[in-house]
Amino acid sequence: MNRPTCSLVVMGVSGAGKTEVGRALAVSFGAHFIDADDYHPQTNIEKMSRGEALDDDARAPWLERLSRALREPPTPVVLACSALRQKYRDQLGIDGRTIRLVYLRVPKAELEGRLESRLSHFAGRALLESQLETLEEPTTGLALDGTRAVSELVNDTLAWLRGF
Numbered sequence: 597m598n599r600p601t602c603s604l605v606v607m608g609v610s611g612a613g614k615t616e617v618g619r620a621l622a623v624s625f626g627a628h629f630i631d632a633d634d635y636h637p638q639t640n641i642e643k644m645s646r647g648e649a650l651d652d653d654a655r656a657p658w659l660e661r662l663s664r665a666l667r668e669p670p671t672p673v674v675l676a677c678s679a680l681r682q683k684y685r686d687q688l689g690i691d692g693r694t695i696r697l698v699y700l701r702v703p704k705a706e707l708e709g710r711l712e713s714r715l716s717h718f719a720g721r722a723l724l725e726s727q728l729e730t731l732e733e734p735t736t737g738l739a740l741d742g743t744r745a746v747s748e749l750v751n752d753t754l755a756w757l758r759g760f
Contacts, residue, residue: 602757603666603694603696604621605677605679606621607677607679609724609728610711611708611711612702613700613710614677614678617700617742620749621753622674624750627672627673628673628674632675635658636658637657640655647723649723659688662688663689681732682732682734697737699738701739701741702742706742711724738753738756
């Protein structure tokens with residue numbers, strides 16, 4: 597496949613597999629990978645470590661930093677980001693042309709199991725309920741069954757991108 601000129605946002609709740617799939621996608625077409633978790637200010641990390649959900653005020657500067665990162669070289673970029681609400685996706689600039697969306701949909705029971713085994717991450721199981729309540733499933737982009745193998749998700753995404 598030729599290197600895509602668009603950037604991708606791989607979204608979903610905690611435990612959906614955004615980072616793993618995002619890294620694999622970035623490698624597959626030579627894109628720069630960004631993990632949105634690396635852009636949180638320390639106050640957000642501390643709050644989430646205590647199991648406290650972020651509100652829109654806490655997310656706003658984080659989303660602004662991510663929006664800039666999507667547009668600055670090197671591009672294209674694959675961003676792994678929860679992007680739970682449509683207004684967050686709008687702030688990131690997901691337009692279906694220059695920045696496209698891949699949504700990893702995973703059943704709650706599977707997410708719980710994944711988060712139980714993920715001990716070193718600040719966004720643990722305590723945040724799952726609030727993330728699921730906040731989630732506004734996207735109506736555009738590519739929605740994938742996040743329980744499938746990473747290689748299958750990458751192949752499906754690359755096939756989708758070839759359609760543009």
